[in-house]
Amino acid sequence: MNELLVFICDGAPVRGEIVSIGSAWQAILERRNDPPAVRRILGDFVGAATLLSASLKFDGTLIIQAQSKGPIQLLVVECKSDLSMRATIKLSTEPSAISDDATLGELLDAGNTGRLVITLDAADREPGQPPHQGIVALQDEVNGITRPVANAAEAIALYMQRSEQLDTRIWLASNDHSVGGLLLQKLPNSGGHAHLEPQVAAEGWNRVQTLGQTITNEELLTLQPETILRRLFLEESTEYGVRSFPSRQIRFACTCSRNKVADVLRMLGESEVQSILEERGTVETICDFCLKPYRFDPVDCLQVFKTDSLSDATRPPSGSH
Structure with a gap:
């Protein structure tokens, strides 16, 4: 029902x-x-x-x-x-x-x-x-x-x-x-x-x-x-x-997406994201609603801050979301 x-x-x-x-x-x-x-x-x-x-x-x-x-x-x-x-x-x-x-x-x-x-x-x-x-x-x-x-x-x-x-x-x-x-x-x-x-x-x-x-x-x-x-x-x-x-x-239905996570990274700022990369090697997060994991490596993060539109900000995930 x-x-x-x-x-x-x-x-x-x-x-x-x-x-x-x-x-x-x-x-x-x-x-x-x-x-x-x-x-x-x-x-x-x-x-x-x-x-x-x-x-x-x-x-x-x-x-x-x-x-x-x-x-x-x-x-x-x-x-x-x-x-x-x-x-x-x-x-x-x-x-x-x-x-x-x-x-x-x-x-x-x-x-x-x-x-x-x-x-x-x-x-x-x-x-x-x-x-x-x-x-x-x-x-x-x-x-x-x-x-x-x-x-x-x-x-x-x-x-x-x-x-x-x-x-x-x-x-x-x-x-x-x-x-x-x-x-x-x-x-x-x-x-x-x-x-x-x-x-x-x-x-x-x-x-x-x-x-x-x-x-x-x-x-x-x-x-x-x-x-x-x-x-x-x-x-x-x-x-x-x-x-x-x-x-x-x-x-x-969950509305989370890789592009939305990229948007959050933009709001954090490049210096903050860079410090996370230096400490952990990747930026990882899990959706609070559906528990889907998202992983951004240094190349992903570079793309986030080099592009102007979210649709171009991320490449297809490899191995994880």
């Missing part, structure tokens, strides 16, 4: 999505060896990124980045508008020091330092033009008391409310085999829902939320999106006009 299903309710101002990720999630896990609590958090954010990417109205990439001074130093999930995605995590402590039941607050919000950044990067963005970016702290205030968010679903809902002003409910689940998620979003009472009376619209949103709350982790992790949709909204299909669109496929 690697599917995302989008549905709308004609009789209520609600748009929804259901995601089920199997082999694409396995492709991420087979490249990592994280503690269970870390895998759980990463899986939830993979599900969240996929759900949010389905609403992109441009060709580009949605990036979820969480960073803190806690055990999880950095978490990055990238999902393109075609639903190809990749993910990575960097820890600031030994994996053995992280308990299996560690919470998101403990791992990502130590000392109230956690930050969630969501970036929308259009493929046709003009050079020098920054991508759209929203930042939210991984804390919420309830009755005047600040507390860390409980999980990834709460963090994303908080971001959507504060940054996008959209009421959003998300349910996420992940294990070592699959990732599942359900998103419900209240649409503005305009456009296709302009005919709804405010009270009717509010009642419809509340009713759909109530049905969403009945979803279980087991259902999210084991059932096809179409089956989940039928179970949740079968009785409401007539009243609220629930209809779905053709499902979309999700896949793991």
